[in-house]
Each structure stands twice: as C-alpha cells, then as structure tokens.
Amino acid sequence: MISLRGLTKRYGDKTAVDDLTCEIAPGRVTGFLGPNGAGKSTTMRMVLGLDRPTSGRASVNGRHYAELRHPLREVGALLDAKAVHPGRSARSHLLAMARSNGVPARRVDEVLETVGLTEVARKRAGSFSLGMGQRLGIAGALLGDPGVLMFDEPVNGLDPDGVRWVRGLMRSLAAEGRTVFVSSHLMSEMQETADQLLVIGRGRLIADAPLEEVITGSSLNAVRVRSPRAGELREQLALAGARIEQPTEQELIVTGTTIERIGGIAHQAGVLLHELSPRSASLEQAYMELTASSVEYAAPAPDRGTAPDQPRKAQV
Numbered sequence: 232m233i234s235l236r237g238l239t240k241r242y243g244d245k246t247a248v249d250d251l252t253c254e255i256a257p258g259r260v261t262g263f264l265g266p267n268g269a270g271k272s273t274t275m276r277m278v279l280g281l282d283r284p285t286s287g288r289a290s291v292n293g294r295h296y297a298e299l300r301h302p303l304r305e306v307g308a309l310l311d312a313k314a315v316h317p318g319r320s321a322r323s324h325l326l327a328m329a330r331s332n333g334v335p336a337r338r339v340d341e342v343l344e345t346v347g348l349t350e351v352a353r354k355r356a357g358s359f360s361l362g363m364g365q366r367l368g369i370a371g372a373l374l375g376d377p378g379v380l381m382f383d384e385p386v387n388g389l390d391p392d393g394v395r396w397v398r399g400l401m402r403s404l405a406a407e408g409r410t411v412f413v414s415s416h417l418m419s420e421m422q423e424t425a426d427q428l429l430v431i432g433r434g435r436l437i438a439d440a441p442l443e444e445v446i447t448g449s450s451l452n453a454v455r456v457r458s459p460r461a462g463e464l465r466e467q468l469a470l471a472g473a474r475i476e477q478p479t480e481q482e483l484i485v486t487g488t489t490i491e492r493i494g495g496i497a498h499q500a501g502v503l504l505h506e507l508s509p510r511s512a513s514l515e516q517a518y519m520e521l522t523a524s525s526v527e528y529a530a531p532a533p534d535r536g537t538a539p540d541q542p543r544k545a546q547v
C-alpha cells in the first residue's frame with residue numbers, strides 16, 4: 232500500500248505536485264497518467280525518499296521510506312533505467328544492490344532469469360540497449376521480492392514482445408497481491424494492463440477511479456442504431472434530448488443517453504431495430520477529455536496554428 236497525504240512539492244514558484252491525497256492499493260495495477268510535466272516522476276521520487284516533500288507525506292506500508300530497514304524488500308522501483316554504472320556487469324550491479332539490502336545472492340540469478348537477461352548477465356551494463364536497460368531496471372525492482380512495486384514508463388524502448396512481457400509481469404505481480412504502481416504515456420497499453428487509474432494534471436489529482444469508470448465517464452461513449460426507419464427514430468430521440476449523428480440513411484450514432492433509453496423509445500414508437508450496440512470510448516479518448524485543460528506543453532494544432540484546445544471536461 233502506498234499512501235499520499237496532502238503531498239506537495241514546489242521548486243521555487245513552480246508547484247510540481249499539488250496537495251495529492253490518495254491510496255494506491257494492493258492486488259491491482261494502478262496506472263499513473265498525466266501529461267508531460269504533470270508531476271508523476273516527482274511523486275514517485277517522493278515515495279522513494281529521493282525528493283523531500285514541501286508539505287504533506289508519502290508512505291509505504293504506513294512508514295516513510297527512510298524508516299524502512301531493508302527498503303528493497305518492501306518497495307522496488309524502476310525510475311531511471313540509465314541509473315546504472317556503465318562499467319559494471321548486470322550481475323555485479325544487482326549483487327551490490329542485494330548485498331546492501333540483506334538479499335541472498337541466489338536471488339540475483341533468479342531475477343536475471345525472470346527478466347530474460349541470464350545470457351548477458353556478465354556483460355557491461357553500458358553496452359546494453361534501451362530495452363535491455365529497462366529489463367535490468369525491472370530486475371532491480373524485483374530483487375527484494377517486495378510487496379510494493381513502482382515503475383516509471385517501464386515499456387519505454389521495449390519491442391512488442393517486451394511490451395507484452397511487461398504487461399503479463401504487472402498483471403501477475405498484482406495477482407500475487409502486490410501493489411503495482413506504473414506510469415505510462417501509452418494509453419492502449421494502460422487500457423490492457425491497469426485496473427485502477429490515477430490521473431494528474433499540473434500536479435493536481437484529476438481522477439482516481441477504476442479503469443472502466445474512467446472510460447464510461449467519457450462523453451464519447453455512443454450507441455450505434457440501425458433501423459429501416461432511422462429518420463423517424465432520430466426525431467423521437469432528439470425530443471428526448473439525445474445528440475444524434477446520421478452517417479447513413481439507416482444508421483444513427485447516439486450520445487448523451489443510455490442504450491436502455493434508446494431501446495425504450497424505439498419500442499414505444501414501434502420502430503423496428505436491426506442493431507442497437509454500444510460504442511465504447513477508448514481510454515485514449517477518455518484521457519484526452521480529462522486532461523484537456525491540464526496540458527502544459529502542447530504543439531500548436533496543425534490546422535489552426537493556435538494554442539492547445541480549450542478544456543472540454545475537467546473532472547470525472
């Protein structure tokens with residue numbers, strides 16, 4: 232369990248993390264999302280005692296990181312895969328970490344096997360590709376067999392096979408009852424991996440909700456209706472306050488109401504339906520809506536050459 236209580240970090244007059252309060256619970260994967268500069272890495276660094284909060288508190292299993300006797304055995308983290316001495320082999324890097332945390336040396340070979348680096352274990356970490364470095368960082372996080380794991384952009388630089396492997400690893404760590412807290416900009420990947428989402432923007436909490444809830448909260452969820460009398464149904468639905476697009480003569484895309492309501496209106500009007508199906512928004516669409524007002528570093532829109540979009544929706 233990771234707990235954040237009024238967690239705040241200021242750098243001069245810049246507030247990187249702004250009064251975050253939430254719990255990251257065990258037994259599930261919590262995705263940590265937010266635009267560039269939202270404060271994700273700073274939050275993770277404060278959990279690990281690498282940055283001192285300006286105010287508030289971050290704790291792991293009820294204690295501050297500095298109070299943990301063998302931190303690696305309680306919380307494992309991959310923050311920066313490049314934070315390895317380039318002249319050291321993967322194995323000696325992990326052995327040094329193990330020794331300083333009372334972890335037995337045989338565990339080093341186990342985690343090297345888990346991340347698929349056994350064959351290159353004696354090669355210099357400096358010669359590793361980005362993906363191999365990520366795997367070594369993940370091995371370091373797993374070393375103490377901790378109940379709490381944090382990963383900052385773990386799939387960065389991994390090939391599709393590696394991305395699938397990380398997804399499976401996260402899921403199985405959570406299934407073992409561990410707390411898995413992972414940041415990513417890859418929304419399609421998060422949609423496959425996360426159970427819970429913590430979304431921040433400009434350091435502030437925007438959403439802390441189950442993945443399903445974030446997606447169903449999107450105004451882009453729609454219902455596709457096909458009917459030989461689509462025009463007639465359209466009128467009835469409009470009277471009931473729904474928003475309707477009609478891409479073809481017999482097809483309607485309806486938002487702003489429920490599938491049950493549409494079925495009821497069609498029934499009352501005696502209109503035959505050939506299809507009534509939900510069109511779920513993607514996590515990417517839901518995320519873009521949620522964070523539209525929090526994007527700090529955005530390129531101008533290509534067709535208009537102006538500033539970023541105006542907020543569409545700020546809260547779930």
Ligand SMILES: Nc1ncnc2c1ncn2[C@@H]1O[C@H](COP(=O)(O)OP(=O)(O)OP(=O)(O)O)[C@@H](O)[C@H]1O
Pocket residue numbers: 242245246247265266267268269270271272273274
């Ligand atoms: N050491 C520092 N000194 C000054 N400002 C900092 C420092 N570290 C982070 N910041 C600022 O704090 C804000 C949050 O940065 P942070 O790296 O936590 O965001 P992030 O959500 O991890 O971003 P990204 O997705 O781009 O990695 C940014 O505006 C950043 O410039």
